[in-house]
Amino acid sequence: MPLNNHLKEMRARLGVNQQEMGKLVGVSRQTISQIERGDYSPSVTLALKIAKVCNVRVEDIFEYEEDSHEE
Amino acid sequence: MKNDETKKAVRLVVIFIICTIIGLIGGMTLGKIDFKSLLGGISGYHTGVVLSIMQILFSVICLSWAGISYAKTKKHAELWDGEDEDEINMIEKHLNTPLFLCNTLMIGSICLYSCACYFLIGEINLTGWLIVADSILFMMSLGAIFVIEKKVIDTEKQLNPEKKGSLLDMNFSKTWLNSSDEAQKLMIYQAGYVAFQAGNMACWLLWILMFVMQLLLECGVLPVISVCAVWMVMNLTYMTTARKLESR
Numbered sequence: 001m002p003l004n005n006h007l008k009e010m011r012a013r014l015g016v017n018q019q020e021m022g023k024l025v026g027v028s029r030q031t032i033s034q035i036e037r038g039d040y041s042p043s044v045t046l047a048l049k050i051a052k053v054c055n056v057r058v059e060d061i062f063e064y065e066e067d068s069h070e071e
Numbered sequence: 072m073k074n075d076e077t078k079k080a081v082r083l084v085v086i087f088i089i090c091t092i093i094g095l096i097g098g099m100t101l102g103k104i105d106f107k108s109l110l111g112g113i114s115g116y117h118t119g120v121v122l123s124i125m126q127i128l129f130s131v132i133c134l135s136w137a138g139i140s141y142a143k144t145k146k147h148a149e150l151w152d153g154e155d156e157d158e159i160n161m162i163e164k165h166l167n168t169p170l171f172l173c174n175t176l177m178i179g180s181i182c183l184y185s186c187a188c189y190f191l192i193g194e195i196n197l198t199g200w201l202i203v204a205d206s207i208l209f210m211m212s213l214g215a216i217f218v219i220e221k222k223v224i225d226t227e228k229q230l231n232p233e234k235k236g237s238l239l240d241m242n243f244s245k246t247w248l249n250s251s252d253e254a255q256k257l258m259i260y261q262a263g264y265v266a267f268q269a270g271n272m273a274c275w276l277l278w279i280l281m282f283v284m285q286l287l288l289e290c291g292v293l294p295v296i297s298v299c300a301v302w303m304v305m306n307l308t309y310m311t312t313a314r315k316l317e318s319r
Contacts, residue, residue, distance in 0.1 A: 017154060017156070019153075022233075023233075027252040027253070028233055028234075028251075028252050028255060029231060030160075030254070030255065031252050031253070031254040031255065033160060034254055035254075043253055
């Protein structure tokens, strides 16, 4: 998935672990872990929730990287 | 685009012709073998005893493995400091092992028990005690599977407090799914689709096998009907659910 994210850095800035971050945005610890690893691209709603909790714009956490195979 | 589709269609026809030729040659070869006299030499009593022993061994191996695996993972979970995220991911991954073993054992036990009963019941004078012992063992296996699965679910709930549901509840699957978030639901749906595809492939292969068996062993039409019934339920459920979701 060509979606990079800085969730781990944002979480460290907030000083919370994955479990606490999950609680803040209403998802499980595993989902936060999957997003951080790049294994899961969150829905728009979840991305907005994460951005709101971190007090930044969605683009500051998630950035779309053009796939080199895409024309 | 059209050329590509023609190529695919030609490939499909070639595969179909090759499979038909293989089936024809295989069928003609198998038709020459006298299966009835070959299988007639094995008594129902001995087959039943072998199947019962297989059931015992299968249960002992799977239950011991699942129990040890669960105990080790549970201990690991208790020692987790609540911070190391790679460690908890590993613990969650290891919790799948006992569940996988329990599911495999449950289906395997049901199959072996049914087959053993079929052979043993034919010689009830000799095998009455064995059928009773086999039935008790079968029930005990199912009980042990339930206990291990319940323990795994409880541990999973301790690690993820947002998870809801109890194995004692009849609506467990629904409650568990409702307490899962979007990523977990996606994972469950993806796994379900892969299982559906595997089920379709298994039905094709089983139908071929059962069709050949009914001609060679005269085992009746029930095996073919059973396979087709499962196949039809799977596909009708899939199609009706997809149609409902599309029109939402």
